[in-house]
Amino acid sequence: MKERRLAFFIPHKGCKQSCIFCNQRAISGKINEVCPNEVFDKCNLFLPEPGNEKGMEIAFFGGSFTAIDKGYMTQLLEAANHFIIQRRASGIRISTRPDSIDEDILETLKKYSVKAIELGAQSSDDSILLANERGHDHLSTTKASNLIRDFEFSLGLQMMVGMYGDKDPKMTAIKTAEDFAFLRPQTMRIYPTLVLKGTKLEDLFNSGKYVPLSVKEAIDCTVEALSVFDKADIETIRIGLHSEMSLHKSFLAGPYHPAFGEKVNSRIIRNKVMNLLENERIKTVKVAVGKGMKSAAIGQKRENIVFFNSLGIRLIIEEDEKLGKREVKILNTIDKEN
Ligand code: SF4
Incomplete structure (x- = not known):
């Protein structure tokens, strides 16, 4: 069954630092904090009638959901879980950082009907993770992935191609894809690195220290990564960023194409x-x-x-x-x- 999703964006909430490429406000187009009442009202308005929950998910994307204040996180989950109990949605999906997962957090997520956890893993190359100021290494991704699978959540990983500090983007894409496939995620998302206004990557781009991939190079890298996931029977649920007005406003340079996934x-x-x-x-x-x-x-x-x-x-x-x-x-x- 095709999945439908009611998504809430929690931009930069819980992020200990700002990754050099990230401007979550631009990607999500949202600046204000999502409050539990908003979650409740929107769920009430947009979710189907009780009993029609199949394939319908409530999602908390952006930022680092499990690193936000625990009281606030629980209130958001409580608001969403109300509609799972009513059978107006079948589960909750969240995205977070690999270093913001532990047993306590997973127990809380289980309690509130979270079914799928996506980790912004981005690369398995520690030198690239460091250069991009991610604040975690590949070992964090491995440990978090193992724990998520042990708790029987659906595991999703997000990866990027053409990141700052990547000296051989095609080989890195293949190696990262192989390392991620080894962690046996159920789903993958692949994004080409874009230069957005208001990020450190913008400064590196302006000073000539970062040269983004061309659309063709980004397609080549993504084709390699996707082929690894296809062979491993791992579903890739997204290729390239959504074409949002807020993204267009912040986009400065890089391999953006509105039909990137189709081209791949x-x-x-x-x-x-x-x-x-x-x-x-x-x-x-x-x-x-x-x-x-x-x-x-x-x-x-x-x-x-x-x-x-x-x-x-x-x-x-x-x-x-x-x-x-x-x-x-x-x-x-x-x-x-x-
Ligand atoms: S962890 Fe995610 S949301 Fe936070 S700054 Fe990095 S890329 Fe952005």
């Missing part, structure tokens, strides 16, 4: 078709892709069709609901001499 999927499908073609004499190839993936297979501005045309190949695409999201199957081919 297009590239993966193109690579798979190329790998599956058995010889160079093919004139037409008909392929099947997963349900809902035809437009990604065609590509933005028909880029995959144009790419194969440039090789003298006509690409025909159809969807097959039996295939996985980025799976590709060759249905038939016609050689040039036929």
